[in-house]
Every structure is written in C-alpha cells, then in structure tokens.
Amino acid sequence: MRVLGIDPGLTRCGVGVVEGMPGRPGKLIGYTVVRSEPDEDISQRLLHLDRSLAELVAAYQPESVAVERVFSQHNARTVMGTAQASAVAILAGARAGLPVQTYTPSEVKAAVTGSGTADKAQVTAMVTKLLKLDAPPKPADAADAIAIAICHIWRGGTRARIQAAALAAARRSSR
C-alpha cells in the first residue's frame, strides 16, 4: 500500500510518500515541502499549493491520501491558513479519485512513537528509525507528513483486520 501523507500548511506544507503494510517496516518513497510566501496573495498561494499537490499525486501514484486534521484551538493567527491548506490537501486526493483519511495530531504521534503527546523531535527520531533512514528527514514538516503516512498504513491495517474479522464472523453465523 502506497500512501501520500500531507501535513497541511500555507507557508510550508509537508508531503511524504511511504509504501508498506501494517506491522512491517515501511519504505520511504519520497518527501518534499511545498512553500509559499506569507506576503503573497492568498489566491496565488492556494493555487500554487493546489497545483503542486496535484503534480505530486500524479507523480507518486499513491493508493490513498492521509491528511493531518486541523483544530481551532491551535495558534489563532495561523489556524485559518492551515485550515485552508487542509482543504486543498483533501481536495488533491479527492479530485484524483483516491480515498482520503484525516488523523488528529495525537493519533499520528501515538502511531509512530506510542505517545500522543510526543514532541516534533521524537516524531522525527521514530520516523528515521522506523524507515531505517541514514539521516532524519528535514525540515520537520516533512517528517510529520511521513509520520501521517505511516499512521495511515498502520491504522488502515487495523481497520482492514477488524473488517475481515467482522466479515468472517458474519459468514460463520450465517452458515
């Protein structure tokens, strides 16, 4: 399963592509950060992000897209831009006909570090270790995006196993 993870942001939007299966070490396919300048026009910033993400989805051909969910309790000054960037990120997957899943920051942290309150350094360290990278991915926005992709692979696997078990149980009871 190849997943494109997105850590939405208007100034820096992290993108990480991971291939893997639940319970096995994943493989990092690529990562990047899409940037735009805060003094640029909002319509041009959103358009640049939209085009860049569409190109990345076309280039990496993921089977699904995972996006970090934004909460209003975040920094009020930047939260609106982050929410807008998240809409562009979700659209990038939806427009390509891919399933899009969102995860809370604590779900992502818990998936890769075992703790929902881990800091950025811990997330970067675990991403580096889990994917057996020679050096930590930089900047941190890219590491977060990779962590989101890993979270989706593992959680997706859990969900797939639960669905398979439910299906098997339903088959047994209908015999």
Added chain:
Amino acid sequence: MRVLGIDPGLTRCGVGVVEGMPGRPGKLIGYTVVRSEPDEDISQRLLHLDRSLAELVAAYQPESVAVERVFSQHNARTVMGTAQASAVAILAGARAGLPVQTYTPSEVKAAVTGSGTADKAQVTAMVTKLLKLDAPPKPADAADAIAIAICHIWRGGTRARIQAAALAAARRSSR
C-alpha cells in the same frame, strides 16, 4: 463588470452573480446555494463544492470573484469548515484565471447598508432594494453572497478611481 460573490460555508455556500458599475444600480444575474450534508465525508463535501463552484464560474463567466473572509473569532465549531470552504471558493476563481478579492463581513455590510454592524435582515432588505428585486432572495446565504458581489463592484470602483486619480497626479507632476 460581472462579479461572482461567494459566502463560503460547508453546509450551505451562497453564490450570487451581479453585473454593475460603481455608483449605479446593479443587475442580479443569478444566485444559488451549494449544499452538503454534515454527516457526509469531508473529502466528498469539499469535492462537491469544488465541482459545483467550477460549474457556476464556467456557466456565469464572471470577470472576477469576491469571497467573504473568515475569522477565527467566529463560532469555533463551524469555523474550520467555513475556512475550508473559503479555500475552495478562492481556488474556484484562481483556477479559472480570475482575480479573487476577499472582504471582511463588516466591509460587506457597510458597502450595502452603510453600517458595518448591520444584521442579516438589513443586508437582505438592502440587497432587495438596491437590485430592485420583486422579493428578497432566499435563503440568507444567497443574499449575503449577492451583497459580497455588490461590495466588490463598489469597492472595485473606488479603488479604480483612486488609482486613476493617483495616475493623473503622477502625470501632472511629471510634466
């Protein structure tokens, strides 16, 4: 000048198209509300809005798009969805190669009623009067979108006059 105004929202997104010039009564070309269900998947909601707005821009062929700006001090429960819808609205104009302008709610209210603190009923009443409509446009989201388009026409005119005056002054001083 034909303007497509958008009052962004995820559950109800108002769209109003007005043709006019600064200082003259405008003409209502059309209006609608794009809806999606709160229990639907966020990616499908954003995709529906994206496609609907792209179709409306293609159908009405506006020369510019005006979108109401979202603030984080709004209702915290709905503000994230409104911010996401605003990104889709801004993109609808940008992707069509149109200039996109955003206005604060008080700029819009002041433009049509003379008061930045007017309520929805006053905005609807003034939109009905200004455009000489037989009946007020419904629902209120549509009236707000029409008000945003009127605001853009008038403000655009003000800006155009200021630019023209500045240009004329520059020409005089360079003689």
